[in-house]
Amino acid sequence: MQFHGIHGLNIAVHDLEQWTRRFEEVFEMASKPVDESGFAFPGLRGASFDINGFHLNLIASDAESTSVSRFLERRGEGVFLVSVGVQDVDVATRELRDVGLAPVLEEPVRGEGHAGVTFTHPRDMAGVQLEFIEVPR
Template sequence: MAEEHPDETAADYVTDIGLRRIDHVGVAVADLDTAIEFYQRVFGMRCVHTEVNAEQGVREAMLQVGPTPDGGHLQLLAPLSSESTIAKFLDRSGPGVQQVAYTVVDVDVASAVLRERGMRLLFDTPRRGTAGSRINFVHPKDAGGVLVELVEPAAQH
């Protein structure tokens, strides 16, 4: 049975590596505009952000799930070229879930603790993610076959 922490509310709970919540689920798609239209029409999601991330080789969109912006998001990722990681994922696996991302308090701290625990991270230092966030990834072979993204949101001004 899971250990309970009666003095912590769900909103206050942060894991020992600084995980706060599921940030988003990343889905690889061949055509971003078609995918946005599909998720809006079928599931009623709202597109709240789009951008091109040349460093990651993607055009991406964040779709809000539910009524509050603090809830989880669905991230749609379309390749910019046939050489991008997402293009290779699509060639290998077809469209579908590509990653699960967690919001962390500090991506540097979370990365260091995970390395101490024997996890391989894809980047030596965090990179720029969506909307100015800082990100890193845990290698899927070390995370039960799941590509785990760590997201430190951009500072709120």
């Protein structure tokens, strides 16, 4: 699999506004709001910090049915997933299957700001959910 590198890190939070203010204060930079259309699944919203091409995202859930909501309930706030940039998400999805992983999604999701995204289940990667994202270069 050809990686671009680590694209970013997503942190699950209960209070998006509180943590957005805190991160903006610490990094001395404004975040970019991310609404539901910026996520592969509905019910999520966030704030994104582009730190020299590394994307640090804070994510909150407005719905109890999301994986972020379940994560917050079980583990509390913290690192939710690591995002890895790939050249071709369709190829990456096939290659994940070739190494014995079952991607969470049958087919990659296409959306705003990326050409496609797929995920591994945390149990397959030492408790860490990986996101494989194809972004325009």
